[in-house]
Amino acid sequence: MFKSMIPNGNHSHIITNTIFKTFSRGKRTATTINAATQKIVNQLSALSASRKQPKLIRLCQEDLIKHRTIVNAWKVFKRQREQKRTAQLKKQYESIVNAMEDLKTSSPELFELASEKPKKAVLFPLEMRTPTDYPANTPWIYNYSPPAKFIKAKKPTTPESS
Amino acid sequence: MSQSLRSTRVTSLLKNFKRLESSSSKTQIKDAWTDFNFRPTSLKIDNDDIKKGVFDKINEQQGPHSIENYTQKLSYHSPNEIDETFKQAYEILQHEANIKYTHVKGMEKKLSESNSTESTISIQNRIDQLLTEAELYNPEVLYNVEFNKPESLDKSHPVYRHYLKQKWEKYDLMITMQRLEQLGVIPDTLPTLNPKADVKVKFPHNSESQFSNWIVPGEVLPAFAVEQPPTVQIQEFETVNPNQLYTVIVVNPDSPDLSTNSFSTTLHYGLQNIPLNNVNNIIDCQTLLNDVEDKFTFKSYVPLLPEKNAGKYQRACLWVFRQSEPLQLSSSTISSEKFDIRQFVASNNLNPIGAHVWRQVFDRSVPEIRQKYGLPKGRVFHRVRGTDPIIE
Amino acid sequence: MSVSRTFTRAFSNSSSLSRAGYSTVKPVHHLVKIEKAALKPNYQSLLVPKDDILAVGYKPTEIDQDRLLDHYHNTIQSDLMLHFYKHDAQKISGNKKRSWGEDSPYKMYRPQKKPVGTTRQTRDINPINFKNIPQLESVVVQIFNKHALEDSYLNISSRLLLSQITNVKAKQIYAKANILPWKMRAGKPCGAKVELTGVDMSQFITTLSELVLPRIRTFKGIKLSSGDRSGNITFGLDPEDVKNFPEIEAFQELFPNLTGLHITFKTTARTDDQARTLLSSVGFPFYKA
Numbered sequence: 001m002f003k004s005m006i007p008n009g010n011h012s013h014i015i016t017n018t019i020f021k022t023f024s025r026g027k028r029t030a031t032t033i034n035a036a037t038q039k040i041v042n043q044l045s046a047l048s049a050s051r052k053q054p055k056l057i058r059l060c061q062e063d064l065i066k067h068r069t070i071v072n073a074w075k076v077f078k079r080q081r082e083q084k085r086t087a088q089l090k091k092q093y094e095s096i097v098n099a100m101e102d103l104k105t106s107s108p109e110l111f112e113l114a115s116e117k118p119k120k121a122v123l124f125p126l127e128m129r130t131p132t133d134y135p136a137n138t139p140w141i142y143n144y145s146p147p148a149k150f151i152k153a154k155k156p157t158t159p160e161s162s
Numbered sequence: 163m164s165q166s167l168r169s170t171r172v173t174s175l176l177k178n179f180k181r182l183e184s185s186s187s188k189t190q191i192k193d194a195w196t197d198f199n200f201r202p203t204s205l206k207i208d209n210d211d212i213k214k215g216v217f218d219k220i221n222e223q224q225g226p227h228s229i230e231n232y233t234q235k236l237s238y239h240s241p242n243e244i245d246e247t248f249k250q251a252y253e254i255l256q257h258e259a260n261i262k263y264t265h266v267k268g269m270e271k272k273l274s275e276s277n278s279t280e281s282t283i284s285i286q287n288r289i290d291q292l293l294t295e296a297e298l299y300n301p302e303v304l305y306n307v308e309f310n311k312p313e314s315l316d317k318s319h320p321v322y323r324h325y326l327k328q329k330w331e332k333y334d335l336m337i338t339m340q341r342l343e344q345l346g347v348i349p350d351t352l353p354t355l356n357p358k359a360d361v362k363v364k365f366p367h368n369s370e371s372q373f374s375n376w377i378v379p380g381e382v383l384p385a386f387a388v389e390q391p392p393t394v395q396i397q398e399f400e401t402v403n404p405n406q407l408y409t410v411i412v413v414n415p416d417s418p419d420l421s422t423n424s425f426s427t428t429l430h431y432g433l434q435n436i437p438l439n440n441v442n443n444i445i446d447c448q449t450l451l452n453d454v455e456d457k458f459t460f461k462s463y464v465p466l467l468p469e470k471n472a473g474k475y476q477r478a479c480l481w482v483f484r485q486s487e488p489l490q491l492s493s494s495t496i497s498s499e500k501f502d503i504r505q506f507v508a509s510n511n512l513n514p515i516g517a518h519v520w521r522q523v524f525d526r527s528v529p530e531i532r533q534k535y536g537l538p539k540g541r542v543f544h545r546v547r548g549t550d551p552i553i554e
Numbered sequence: 555m556s557v558s559r560t561f562t563r564a565f566s567n568s569s570s571l572s573r574a575g576y577s578t579v580k581p582v583h584h585l586v587k588i589e590k591a592a593l594k595p596n597y598q599s600l601l602v603p604k605d606d607i608l609a610v611g612y613k614p615t616e617i618d619q620d621r622l623l624d625h626y627h628n629t630i631q632s633d634l635m636l637h638f639y640k641h642d643a644q645k646i647s648g649n650k651k652r653s654w655g656e657d658s659p660y661k662m663y664r665p666q667k668k669p670v671g672t673t674r675q676t677r678d679i680n681p682i683n684f685k686n687i688p689q690l691e692s693v694v695v696q697i698f699n700k701h702a703l704e705d706s707y708l709n710i711s712s713r714l715l716l717s718q719i720t721n722v723k724a725k726q727i728y729a730k731a732n733i734l735p736w737k738m739r740a741g742k743p744c745g746a747k748v749e750l751t752g753v754d755m756s757q758f759i760t761t762l763s764e765l766v767l768p769r770i771r772t773f774k775g776i777k778l779s780s781g782d783r784s785g786n787i788t789f790g791l792d793p794e795d796v797k798n799f800p801e802i803e804a805f806q807e808l809f810p811n812l813t814g815l816h817i818t819f820k821t822t823a824r825t826d827d828q829a830r831t832l833l834s835s836v837g838f839p840f841y842k843a
Contacts, residue, residue, distance in 0.1 A: 040707055043714045043808075047723065054614075057607060061228035062215035063240050065305045066248040067607055072299040073251030074616070076258060085627060086684070092632055093639075093684040100641040115641050121778070121827035122637065123834035130625045130760065130836065140768060150804065336593060339586040348583040355584055 191263045195256050195300050200263075204316030207302045216301055219245045228309075255299045262296035290320040290401055297321035317440045320401065327399040330360045338518065341380035347479045347519050350415045351427070351503050360397040361482050361516035365390060366446070381520050382475065386527035388520070389534075391431065391463035393446040396482055396516065402439045409434050409483040409512055410445065413503055414466050416476040418543070429498040430478065432461030434489045460491040461498060466522045467532050469540040475521040483512035615752070622756035622836060626689070630835045635687050638828060643681035650675050677784055679824040688785070688823035688832045693755050695720055696727070696747040696816045703729065703737050703744050711809055713746040718801045720758050722748045745813075762817070763837035766791075766798045775839035781826030787833055788818040 033041070059067060103111045129135075145151075191197075198206065207213040211227040220226050225235030266289055273285045297303050298321060306315060307325040315322040335357060341347075348354050365387055368374040373387040376395075394410055412431035419426040436445055436458055453459055468476045481503070489510055496506075507514065524540075532540055591597050602609040651666035669675050680686060697716060702709035709726065716724035724746040729738045738744070750758050767773055776789040793812040796802060802809060823829040830840055 040710055043710045047714055047717060056610065060226040060238055061309055062212065062220060062226050063244060065216055065301045066244050068304055069301045070247050070251040073254045076254055089632065089684040093635060096636060096639050117640060121830040123831060123840060126839050130622055332592065335586060336588045339584050340588050343582065343584055
């Protein structure tokens with residue numbers, strides 16, 4: 001639902017009424033740099049922060065108020081969700097404590113068994129997966145090989161240790 | 163897919179709210195933000211076109227009303243799905259406000275039953291806090307705070323005072339405290355100040371905008387600009403007790419004192435027992451004109467008129483106090499020369515809540531204004547070589 | 555100036571440098587905090603908080619569902635609370651700095667004694683309850699590039715590599731010491747690092763455990779002995795393994811001298827065992843070396 005507070009890819013709603021003109025002073029000479037330097041320049045430009053900064057969204061007054069209201073509601077919603085979650089955990093914790101206290105008085109042997117803790121770390125089974133909305137029918141292709149065009153493009157690489 | 167998940171979650175939350183609402187008693191308030199029977203109309207957006215733009219979809223053919231430029235108006239596009247999301251957001255926030263208003267109703271009932279003043283004050287404070295929380299996220303209030311002038315806001319409602327206080331703390335308070343500290347107003351007049359109110363000063367008799375606007379603390383003003391008594395605005399942010407009275411004084415801690423080869427404090431202006439509240443918070447010429455029997459003025463205004471070479475600057479320090487009881491001060495009992503401000507504050511049981519300062523030096527307009535106020539011709543100070551020999 | 559700090563008794567560490575014995579700072583008489591930057595007119599646009607849409611640096615953050623975090627809240631969190639619950643558990647105090655005693659006024663302001671046997675304090679271990687269930691705080695990914703010590707420009711590709719696989723701009727790291735045999739000189743750039751939190755962290759962990767690690771044929775898991783004894787687990791990837799990141803895979807010719815990665819999981823767990831249990835819930839296997 002809160003998708004609309006996110007700027008979408010096309011910045012159609014941005015008012016752009018400035019026309020940018022570039023003036024060149026004097027004669028421009030074509031600079032030639034070798035391929036290796038060009039590669040580094042490309043790498044640096046890919047890292048530059050200005051590439052990653054989205055354009056400033058200019059909202060009109062009405063939309064700014066709508067946006068602020070949506071953000072406020074989202075904050076309220078998140079806070080309520082967090083409170084609900086904490087309350088639930090607290091309830092669970094209290095019932096664990098009560099159960100153990102009960103066990104301690106009613107059956108000390110069972111209490112001993114229940115409060116025994118393993119010395120090593122107990123791990124979750126590897127098969128447990130983080131749920132996805134659409135799980136694949138075949139989870140993993142073990143004999144995968146990349147498509148032919150990628151294999152051709154690949155150079156023989158020399159492994160270097162760090 | 164994630165969006166659909168989220169939207170189902172939000173709808174379920176809304177359903178929960180509705181169930182809660184229906185299950186509770188009939189005193190539960192519904193749609194508080196659209197009901198103006200028990201809320202002041204100052205919580206509304208005045209301009210109907212703007213209000214329509216906020217609550218309904220902006221017409222693409224006409225464009226938003228807030229943009230004035232015709233081409234910009236037509237080329238404007240709202241973000242996708244903003245209106246649908248706004249409706250859901252409004253419902254969530256309004257539900258919170260409904261709960262707060264139900265609390266307010268309960269507290270008001272308690273208020274009518276309470277008999278001790280202490281409990282009345284605490285309940286009133288709690289009601290103010292609840293009202294602020296209930297209206298804090300109201301889009302109409304947000305609009306008024308963001309785009310209307312601060313003067314046009316309704317200061318009788320705690321939510322507007324809350325926003326005004328926030329704004330004050332972000333800029334004006336810091337400027338005032340910085341200047342009071344840098345110019346040594348504290349501790350030269352009073353030891354410190356715990357600011358509670360926004361104090362603004364202007365001299366409206368000036369015709370030049372440079373001198374007739376609200377003055378920035380610490381400004382250096384010529385003598386002609388301060389010829390007439392200042393207009394003082396005291397904006398309190400807490401709800402003011404209806405019987406609250408205020409005292410305002412202007413002192414100059416830089417009057418030359420030749421006998422001690424130092425400086426002394428002079429009282430230049432004194433007002434007492436001024437009734438102010440959150441809305442009527444200005445002391446101006448109207449207040450003084452109504453003051454026929456010197457009910458308010460215990461020291462009539464004399465501007466600072468620095469004599470030539472009497473120090474670099476002279477500071478006019480304006481202090482505002484809350485009174486704990488009505489005062490009976492008169493010019494006959496209070497001497498303006500060698501005025502002891504600390505003793506004055508202690509003996510009259512005054513509580514300083516705000517201050518302001520401007521500075522003055524000798525300038526061409528001083529002799530003329532001295533004449534107008536019937537003061538003797540100003541002295542001119544010279545450097546005098548001492549009688550003690552200079553020892554190498 | 556070589557003044558032995560241990561033998562100079564003083565109120566602060568800096569006063570051992572024989573500074574003037576009085577303060578030159580003017581006393582302040584009010585209680586309001588003044589931010590000078592907020593009073594500068596030219597600064598106003600930069601003072602808008604970053605999460606406000608009017609801010610120059612505004613970047614929307616809540617753009618997608620965090621699958622890993624949701625899984626943690628829905629399934630893992632309550633399981634962990636039950637698993638780590640110990641009845642009548644008491645706080646285990648860490649190894650703390652010690653007082654010199656109170657029998658002499660000279661000991662009053664003396665810096666405290668070091669902890670027993672070490673130089674650093676260790677944290678207390680509180681019994682797990684519903685408020686302090688172990689959770690992933692952040693993931694630090696770090697590269698050490700020894701080739702960059704000679705030619706600094708080679709470090710650019712390390713930074714780019716990290717930025718590509720983590721979606722966060724990498725910080726450059728510099729050599730701290732002069733070590734001649736390793737050609738190391740203090741101040742030379744020699745690698746990159748990022749600290750991931752929130753959505754970026756979840757995305758990185760998902761990529762790592764679902765795409766990269768399963769494709770490493772020799773990968774057995776994270777060593778069970780890994781960990782800094784206070785709940786932070788580290789493991790490394792070889793240059794060969796780094797190629798399995800989908801962001802790198804198709805553009806291998808752009809990164810000719812690939813280096814390995816160090817990945818550290820910072821958790822709110824106070825023991826390594828708790829941290830291992832937590833990490834196994836997001837799909838990291840462990841093995842006994």
